[in-house]
Amino acid sequence: MSTQLKKVAILTSGGDSPGMNACIRALVRSGIYYSLEMWGVVRGYDGLIQGDYQPMDLRSVSNIINRGGTILKSARSEEFRTEAGMDKAYHQLKQRGIEALVVIGGDGSFRGAFHFSNRYDIKVIGLPGTIDNDLNGTDFTIGYDTATNTVVDCIDKIRDTADAHNRLFFIEVMGRDAGYIALHAGIAAGCEDILIPETKTSIDDLVDNLKKGRSRNKTSGLVIVAEGDEEGGAYEIARKVQAQFDGYEMKVTILGHIQRGGSPSCFDRVLASRLGVAAIEGLLEGKNRMMAGLINNQVVFTPLTQAAKNSSSLDHDLFRISKILSI
Numbered sequence: 001m002s003t004q005l006k007k008v009a010i011l012t013s014g015g016d017s018p019g020m021n022a023c024i025r026a027l028v029r030s031g032i033y034y035s036l037e038m039w040g041v042v043r044g045y046d047g048l049i050q051g052d053y054q055p056m057d058l059r060s061v062s063n064i065i066n067r068g069g070t071i072l073k074s075a076r077s078e079e080f081r082t083e084a085g086m087d088k089a090y091h092q093l094k095q096r097g098i099e100a101l102v103v104i105g106g107d108g109s110f111r112g113a114f115h116f117s118n119r120y121d122i123k124v125i126g127l128p129g130t131i132d133n134d135l136n137g138t139d140f141t142i143g144y145d146t147a148t149n150t151v152v153d154c155i156d157k158i159r160d161t162a163d164a165h166n167r168l169f170f171i172e173v174m175g176r177d178a179g180y181i182a183l184h185a186g187i188a189a190g191c192e193d194i195l196i197p198e199t200k201t202s203i204d205d206l207v208d209n210l211k212k213g214r215s216r217n218k219t220s221g222l223v224i225v226a227e228g229d230e231e232g233g234a235y236e237i238a239r240k241v242q243a244q245f246d247g248y249e250m251k252v253t254i255l256g257h258i259q260r261g262g263s264p265s266c267f268d269r270v271l272a273s274r275l276g277v278a279a280i281e282g283l284l285e286g287k288n289r290m291m292a293g294l295i296n297n298q299v300v301f302t303p304l305t306q307a308a309k310n311s312s313s314l315d316h317d318l319f320r321i322s323k324i325l326s327i
């Protein structure tokens with residue numbers, strides 16, 4: 001491994017996700033293991049611009065592997081989209097002699113990282129931190145597993161009250177452009193129907209399905225809706241269904257940001273730990289403008305330009321399974 005690299009900074013950017021702290025810990029610990037000086041940047045690219053940096057030692061990441069959120073805070077920076085903002089960020093890094101940056105975030109964060117590294121002599125590695133699971137170059141993003149389990153836990157609770165009152169619930173989950181959370185949680189929680197942005201939603205088909213369930217003596221039901229569905233959010237869809245079908249009393253629950261918080265699952269902690277170490281080792285091998293991800297349980301580096309939003313790996317066969325099991 002090359003020994004030229006001396007100082008590396010880490011930041012978390014965009015929507016936070018459970019496991020970001022485990023990832024920060026892995027980066028700091030493995031960086032120090034390889035004799036690097038590690039810096040944390042507070043509030044993502046905004047902190048990078050404003051000079052909000054803190055030295056990270058071994059103990060600065062103690063007792064965080066189990067914590068949700070991010071000790072480095074996160075932000076969506078408008079200023080970093082501008083050349084002036086990037087210039088300021090570069091000077092802040094140069095002033096401290098920092099030569100490389102690890103960005104834990106999603107699609108938008110990677111785009112910023114790519115342009116930055118293209119423009120200046122700063123090496124950049126991306127790590128997939130988003131609950132949406134919608135990136136190329138990794139089978140799982142850090143936080144997706146925890147978020148999906150949170151959703152399943154919530155829907156299990158909703159099922160109890162839905163059953164007690166013979167009600168139909170429309171449950172909205174996160175996923176502005178992606179249906180991974182809805183599809184997987186929808187199967188795991190036994191929902192009657194799953195509505196996601198990647199597939200065409202037909203209110204008529206949904207109503208038909210609900211009517212069939214009612215005629216087969218279903219007394220309550222659960223429909224999971226990804227927030228980005230083309231027919232609207234859960235309130236809108238409930239209103240459209242209600243106009244055609246009065247077989248149930250209908251209720252709506254928006255799970256919202258509860259899905260982003262909480263202690264990361266074992267899976268997310270291990271994923272974050274593996275990718276954190278991989279990022280440092282990748283930098284030491286000279287990798288640049290790449291995202292470290294996990295494909296078929298192997299660490300794989302993908303150019304940041306290709307690690308953009310992706311929903312093509314969504315397993316459409318899961319819909320078939322869900323239809324069979326929800327009759």
Ligand code: F6P
Nearest residue numbers: 015016130131132174175176177
């Ligand atoms: O973290 C990704 C995501 O959860 C999207 O699914 C969602 O649309 C978005 O973040 C909302 O984030 P915020 O409320 O922080 O803008």
